[in-house]
Amino acid sequence: MERKQIEQLAEKFIKGKIDYPEKVNPRVQEITLRLLTDLMQAINDLHITADEYWAGVEYFADLGKEAGLLSPGLGLDHFMDLMIEEDLQAAGLDGGTVRTIEGPLYVAGAPVEKGFARLDDGTDLENGTVLFMQGTVYDEAGKPIPNAQVEVWHANSLGNYSFFDESQSEFNLRRTIITDENGNYGFRSIVPLGYSVPDDGMVKKLLDALGRHGHRPAHIHFFASAEGYRKVTTQINIDGDEYLWDDFAFASREGLVPEVKMVDDAAQLKEKGLDKAYASIDFDFHLVKDIDKPVQGSEVERRRAQL
Numbered sequence: 319m320e321r322k323q324i325e326q327l328a329e330k331f332i333k334g335k336i337d338y339p340e341k342v343n344p345r346v347q348e349i350t351l352r353l354l355t356d357l358m359q360a361i362n363d364l365h366i367t368a369d370e371y372w373a374g375v376e377y378f379a380d381l382g383k384e385a386g387l388l389s390p391g392l393g394l395d396h397f398m399d400l401m402i403e404e405d406l407q408a409a410g411l412d413g414g415t416v417r418t419i420e421g422p423l424y425v426a427g428a429p430v431e432k433g434f435a436r437l438d439d440g441t442d443l444e445n446g447t448v449l450f451m452q453g454t455v456y457d458e459a460g461k462p463i464p465n466a467q468v469e470v471w472h473a474n475s476l477g478n479y480s481f482f483d484e485s486q487s488e489f490n491l492r493r494t495i496i497t498d499e500n501g502n503y504g505f506r507s508i509v510p511l512g513y514s515v516p517d518d519g520m521v522k523k524l525l526d527a528l529g530r531h532g533h534r535p536a537h538i539h540f541f542a543s544a545e546g547y548r549k550v551t552t553q554i555n556i557d558g559d560e561y562l563w564d565d566f567a568f569a570s571r572e573g574l575v576p577e578v579k580m581v582d583d584a585a586q587l588k589e590k591g592l593d594k595a596y597a598s599i600d601f602d603f604h605l606v607k608d609i610d611k612p613v614q615g616s617e618v619e620r621r622r623a624q625l
């Protein structure tokens with residue numbers, strides 16, 4: 319089919335039959351027209367057969383709630399980060415801690431603690447290595463920000479997240495930490511294992527057909543924010559993980575792989591009440607002042623689990 323004909327058809331399907339003009343959302347209309355045109359063009363160019371087309375429709379029908387997992391696997395979460403960064407840069411809001419994807423496994427409403435929190439419920443110590451992570455939230459001038467909010471969430475030693483993994487206790491490995499008067503935060507937890515997409519799921523099905531794995535390197539998620547500053551969505555990766563630069567979600571970034579120090583010094587172990595070496599990570603957050611102009615990327619609206 320000729321391009322002109324495809325464009326005319328898409329135009330007709332989307333704009334040729336408007337029964338309720340007062341209900342039209344022009345933005346939805348514009349996006350639908352563009353996506354439909356591009357889809358029909360692809361069907362034409364690749365000669366997608368009817369069998370293949372219906373397999374695709376059925377894939378989406380079965381995908382359902384897994385759509386939020388397909389998006390990172392196709393690199394689209396990371397792509398949206400790059401788009402956000404373009405907008406931030408254009409608005410002079412670049413700099414600060416590098417952002418990376420939120421992922422689909424955040425749960426709102428985690429317990430709030432001042433300065434320091436213990437994230438794990440103590441049930442994962444057989445497999446897990448104890449982790450202490452600490453740092454400071456700074457402004458652009460390098461001044462610590464007291465009362466900044468550090469929201470942290472991560473997987474357990476099997477790569478599973480509480481809430482989605484119902485075998486874990488409520489809010490296990492999830493906390494909101496408010497920085498102390500010196501802008502410091504700290505927490506005790508366990509070193510996570512990288513998450514993998516469910517074996518029996520629809521995302522795995524597509525990844526298999528693409529010859530790709532569905533593993534993420536071990537990582538810890540953060541939202542860091544403070545009054546008057548732009549919220550940053552980011553993660554740190556655990557250095558040494560075999561998937562460190564082979565993330566199925568393409569979310570590993572320079573600047574987000576802090577050194578992991580193993581501490582086995584007797585005095586320090588005693589102080590922490592531990593009998594085995596623990597991991598220690600230092601990581602600071604750098605926030606950028608907000609401006610009045612609306613620029614996407616600070617508070618991203620999306621459906622999130624809530625407890």
Ligand code: DHB
Binds near residue numbers: 386388390391
């Ligand atoms: C997915 C899981 C994660 O833990 C994450 O950080 C990003 C993506 C996923 O299931 O697609």
Ligand code: FE
Binds near residue numbers: 423513537539
């Ligand atoms: Fe994750």
